[in-house]
Amino acid sequence: MMEPRERLIFALDVERFGDAQKLAGLLKGHVGLFKVGKQLFTHAGPKVIDMIRNKGERIFLDLKFHDIPNTVAKAAEEATKLGSAMFTVHSMGGYEMMKRAVESSRNIAKHLNIPRPLILAVTILTSMDEVILEEVGIKTPLKQQVVRLATLAKRAGVNGVIASPREIRLIRDHCGAHFLIVTPGVRPASATKDDQKRTLTPGEAVRAGADYIVVGRPIKEADDPVKAADEIVEEIS
Numbered sequence: 713m714m715e716p717r718e719r720l721i722f723a724l725d726v727e728r729f730g731d732a733q734k735l736a737g738l739l740k741g742h743v744g745l746f747k748v749g750k751q752l753f754t755h756a757g758p759k760v761i762d763m764i765r766n767k768g769e770r771i772f773l774d775l776k777f778h779d780i781p782n783t784v785a786k787a788a789e790e791a792t793k794l795g796s797a798m799f800t801v802h803s804m805g806g807y808e809m810m811k812r813a814v815e816s817s818r819n820i821a822k823h824l825n826i827p828r829p830l831i832l833a834v835t836i837l838t839s840m841d842e843v844i845l846e847e848v849g850i851k852t853p854l855k856q857q858v859v860r861l862a863t864l865a866k867r868a869g870v871n872g873v874i875a876s877p878r879e880i881r882l883i884r885d886h887c888g889a890h891f892l893i894v895t896p897g898v899r900p901a902s903a904t905k906d907d908q909k910r911t912l913t914p915g916e917a918v919r920a921g922a923d924y925i926v927v928g929r930p931i932k933e934a935d936d937p938v939k940a941a942d943e944i945v946e947e948i949s
């Protein structure tokens with residue numbers, strides 16, 4: 713059984729290393745993982761990962777790898793060597809790409825005797841709707857496409873998917889109880905929604921079947937980020 717706090721992933725979406733350092737220091741021990749995304753990683757690189765890990769905290773490296781299988785396999789190896797607890801790939805890269813990511817991560821972890829990170833797949837980005845899917849030549853209805861990609865990811869050995877609150881039940885039904893579901897777009901009832909349109913509260917998301925929830929701005933922009941994080945953990949529990 714996971715502790716409620718372990719289920720809370722804080723999206724460390726900041727521009728500068730100093731801001732990341734400040735928030736990591738403040739929220740250490742109050743969230744389960746720190747999600748480092750494309751902006752912060754492109755700006756600060758592996759030193760931001762080391763900084764967080766040196767505080768004893770866990771990393772979700774959200775770089776959404778999508779390339780030829782060999783390149784993604786190499787990137788997965790590096791994400792593993794960095795000590796990430798979780799990282800992401802795009803399921804649209806296909807079965808072979810995901811499988812190679814899983815294998816290379818497993819092999820290097822074994823070789824170095826370090827823990828193997830969880831690998832999560834993005835299905836369809838929540839910024840996409842059926843109009844945009846059609847734009848790129850996908851005529852399958854969106855939900856059907858999400859299920860198709862989630863089951864493909866599972867078959868490739870990926871541990872779970874990133875899913876919008878709306879897709880949790882659908883994926884749970886098709887992929888079973890042990891497939892991890894990580895859900896962004898979560899807002900405590902008291903917080904503003906920002907640009908997230910289809911939100912659930914932390915309690916609703918967990919009740920709907922999410923294993924982990926991702927929350928950024930409601931914590932980062934709170935007057936008291938620690939209190940905001942603690943309240944979310946309380947709601948999860």
Ligand code: C5P
Pocket residue numbers: 723725749837838839874876896897898906908926927928929930
């Ligand atoms: O600040 P907020 O709580 O909206 O942050 C949510 C985080 O989850 C951001 O890092 C965002 O990029 C990410 N995310 C999302 N929706 C997705 C995939 C990722 O909001 N479908």
